[in-house]
Every structure is written in structure tokens, then in C-alpha cells.
Amino acid sequence: MIRVLLAEDQGMMRGALALLLDLEDDMEVVAQVAAGDEIVPAALEHTPDIALLDIELPGRSGLDAAAELRQKLPGCAVLILTTFGRPGHLRRAMEAGASGFLVKDRPVEELAVSIRRVRDGERVIDPALAAAALSAGPNPLTQREREALNAAVDGATVADIADRLSLSRATVRNYLSSAIGKTGTRNRMEAVREARRNGWL
Amino acid sequence: MIRVLLAEDQGMMRGALALLLDLEDDMEVVAQVAAGDEIVPAALEHTPDIALLDIELPGRSGLDAAAELRQKLPGCAVLILTTFGRPGHLRRAMEAGASGFLVKDRPVEELAVSIRRVRDGERVIDPALAAAALSAGPNPLTQREREALNAAVDGATVADIADRLSLSRATVRNYLSSAIGKTGTRNRMEAVREARRNGWL
DNA sequence: GCGTACCCGTGACATTTGTCCTGCCGCACT
């Protein structure tokens, strides 16, 4: 019996996946959480064999939780299940010790299959995505550039960002300009989009 | 037997929902589509009793398709199933003749229940969302203001937008400025966010 | 007919944004 922990914020998706996995006669969903910061506590309590984690979660990123989970509960394999196939996300997932990376676009049938393959020690990664991650190269943005871009997503002005990061406005503009240069874009919004697309944020 | 058409772009979600609905002994998924422009043709071919439509779809909006569907196949009720509870979307759904409006945040169990209630002629709407839609008032943006905002989402410059809409740059700036004023925001990005939040785009 | 709302445009203006150059500091690597 494969014991599964399920982390997914959208109630309908979470419920549907849980029902489906419970239908498989060699699987059992032992814990369901909707927020990133509930993952590790729930895993420690229920000691699942496999953690099925979304990335975009309230409270804490699934990638973040995955890293801690691998440390505190090495017996539990991590399978990332996410909406977008961002090269940077795949890279970070592998660095965090994940055993697999699935995108929600694929048919449901693959899910149970992938879980079993992970249980058998295999790694499950979409070949096309793996190629994209290798060709895209590592994240070129520095910590501060990421923070500046992240603070700029919702239309904040330079002054807003400077306040939030406790920096000078000149410094913020330098970071943004640098990020725009590195992403090969024309303004901060394009830079945000490009960085997001690559999973650099 | 309730015959259901399912329109949802995310493969895993679509497959999971289809499996779940097929498990109900009074329901049958007779057609599945992944794009908005496949909805009407598929419905005309399979004549379902209920169309379960996502809003954000490639090719064509689910709301758009819903309006045509109600005209060409009045016997088929429309149930909108969407990620975000935007007041403007609810309003447009009602104007298009939808019988219900569900957000994907709710537990799966509600789905089958809602479908049966719609079949019985009831209307299914989250009360909190209905209140929000009423208090938000109608869409204040004109057609052109919407187009300008939509063209500005990905960081396009005024020149880009002007080219795409075949307008003068000065005109585009006026539309954007007007939209910024109507949304009570400080720049185009905040305006886009606010308009999106309300379902005005 | 008149008012109103939308469409489209121009010109002027202040502000914001993006770029480039300069400088200082600390840290790591050689």
C-alpha cells in the first residue's frame, strides 16, 4: 500500500485527485493539505511514502517545503505536480531532492503510473521539459534582483519597492535595470513575465 | 441519466472530473473538450443536458461560448466552473443565460449536487459571490479601454498597443489614462490587476 | 433640437522609468 500526502490549494482539484488515488487499490491518501506550511507537519505526523506537492501554494512554496521534507523525512519521496512546466522550477525541484516532476496538463492516468514508478525508485520527468531546463541554463538573477522584480509584479512604483525592501530608489532602479538587461526585455513588466516563464522567481 | 459536456483546458483536471462524474450513477460525460471554440460544435453533435464550462480557455472564452450555446441549444443548461470568483464574470455569465456559477475552490462533492440542482431548474450561485457582484456594480470600462488594457498586460509599450489597435499613440494614452482613473489606480499595471480582479477584462 | 456618451486625435506638461557612469564596501578565490 502506497501512502500518499497530497498538497494542493484548489479544493476541487485536491478532492478529485484524492478520490481518484483512493480508487487505486494499492494507494491510500493519508493526508491532504491546502497550504505550503502545513506540508512538513502533516508529513511528520502521517509519514507518507510519497508527497504529491503543488508549487504555487499559500503560505509557502511547495519547492521550499520539499527541501525540508527530504531532510526531515528521507524515506518520503517527493513528486512535484504543477500547472506550468517552468525550467527553473524543475531545476530547483531536482536540487531539493524531488523524484519526479509532473505538469497538470497531462492526462490523469499518468498520475498513478508516475507514483508507482517513483515508489520503485525511478525518476519521472517529462523529456521535453528536461531538455528545456538544460538549454535554458541556470537562474542568472541575483537575490536582490529577484526581490525587486517580485515586488514590482503588481504595478508598484520604484518608491513602493524601495520602501518595501528598505533600499534607496536609485538602487532599486539599478536592480530593475539589471534584471531587464539579463532577461533581454524592454521594461520591468516584460522582465517579470520572462522571469516567471523561466521559473526564476 | 444526465448527459454532461465538459470543457476544461487542464488535462488532469478535465480527466479527473470526467472520471468522477462518470462514477455517479445518474450522470454520463458525453463529450470532453479542451478549447473554447470546440464547445458549440461538440454540443451540437452530442446534445448534452448540461454544459460544464471553464472560463479561461484557449481559442475562445467559456462565457462567449455559453451565450451562443444558449441560443443554438436552449435545452442545454450552462454551469460555469472557474478558478476565480470575479464579480464581472458572474454578471456576464448570468447575462449569457447560465444556470449556475461554481468556483474551483469548493469541495468536489458540491459539483454533482450542483449539476443535479441545475437539472431540476434551480440556479446555483455562491451567495457571497452574488453579493460581491451586486455591490461591485457594472463594468465601467468602455470597449476601447478594455482593449487597451488587454493589450498592455504583458508589458507592451504605448507604441506596441497603438500598432496592434491601429490607433494613434496619443489616443492609446488617453484610453489608458481613463482606465486608470476609472479603476482608481496609479498606473496601467495596477489598472490591469484591478480590472482583472473584477472580471472586467 | 439638445445633451450625453463614446470614439479619435493633438499638444503641452510633470512625473516616472530605464540607462549609464561613478563610487564605496565586503567577501571569496587565486
Add this chain to the structure above:
DNA sequence: AGTGCGGCAGGACAAATGTCACGGGTACGC
């Protein structure tokens, strides 16, 4: 000891953005 990189900041400048005041045109309702 020197080099490079990242963090941090300031100044100067051109370009983009947002605002405002002003036109003209069409359509619709009263």
C-alpha cells in the same frame, strides 16, 4: 595583493508614461 562579483547609492540624461485641456466626429435618447 590583486581581481571579480554582489550589495548599495548618487547623479545625469533620454525616453516612456500619465494628466490635462482642447478639438472634431457619430450615435442614441429625451
